[in-house]
Amino acid sequence: MSRLINQNGLNLVKQFEGLYTDAYICPAGVPTIGYGHTQNVQMGQSITEQEAENILQDDMQAFAIAVEKAISVELNDNQFAALVSFAFNCGAGNLNASTLRRKLNGKDYDCVPSELSRWVKATDPSTGKKRSLAGLVKRRAAEGELFLKPVDDEASTLPELMPQKIEPEPEMVVDQYAVNARSGLRMRAGAGQDFDILDNLPLNQILSIGQEIGNWVEVDLESDGVIDGWVYKTYLRKV
Template identity: 55%
Template sequence: MPTSTATKPVCQAAVDLVKHFEGLYLNAYRCPAGVATIGYGHTAGVQMGQTITQAQADEFLQQDLTSAAASVDRLTTVPLNDDQRGALASFVFNLGAGSLQSSTLLKKLNAKDYEGAAGEFGKWVYCTVGGEKKQLPGLVARRAAEAALFQSDTVQPQAGVTEG
């Protein structure tokens, strides 16, 4: 049974965030990292010269975010509200599950340091372009939006658990 069929969709705020930052491209293009991309940042199996419809772009986005959310669900060990899960799914969609898996963001989150985890989003604003690591303004804005979504309705500590 594929993981994606058992994974609940991400919140609409996360879908809207990804649509805003990715933009819609019905013709394949190369992203700043040189990867063939189409729709709302879809990369799997994309060929230069390929075209799609709006409906196909929406379907690709649903599949990609469901896959990203499945990775978030697999990697996190603490309760997440829908906004936190959506922000992390956007992060994984953009950077890959491996980036989250090896991150201080995940370490802090799984240690129940939600505030510390939120502060880590802003460190992921670089892209390698032509062999050179560059800070991209679009990534700065995206990480700020993800952090804001992550913090918009933070899970409260369980009864009997106190904060530091």
């Protein structure tokens, strides 16, 4: 049986997702029900509180497996729970493609709170553009705090007001580039064709870049230190 999220992590997920027994549209425009469940949800759908709890347990188990596969270093129960919450909220694909994963698997445990704090954007369905959400800032701070919390601390409910966002370490954004593909350039969730397409960047769009893996490179669309996705660097020109 796979490792399970602990009570601290479960409290965190429930605190930030909230319980909704009727389907609703989340800030990113996705039909959602229960504790943040998004798979096969239809508007007009209703579930009971017990059904929501059962679905949450299934979701936590699935993302616990994803974290176990993605992270190769040893994690205590609070560290593991914080990453399960993050993967559940942001997606296993984003965890796999993240700088957080690369650094942590290199045994840089101290990077995790600051790397988490970079994942605070969601696509506004009314504009199609990403924007920072206060709720995500608070959630990333709570996950970072849980990651740092000694495992012998008693489980407790989270305070209503979370600490301020931990500022990311200044890194990676060094040069600006423009899209050089006439038909636009696909931005993906990770460094490779197998990752989901997040957006199609138009010709001449200006962006900043981060780390490179092969011919793939991280891109920061707003030069704010938050990585938005990955593109094939061949179709970029330095400006």
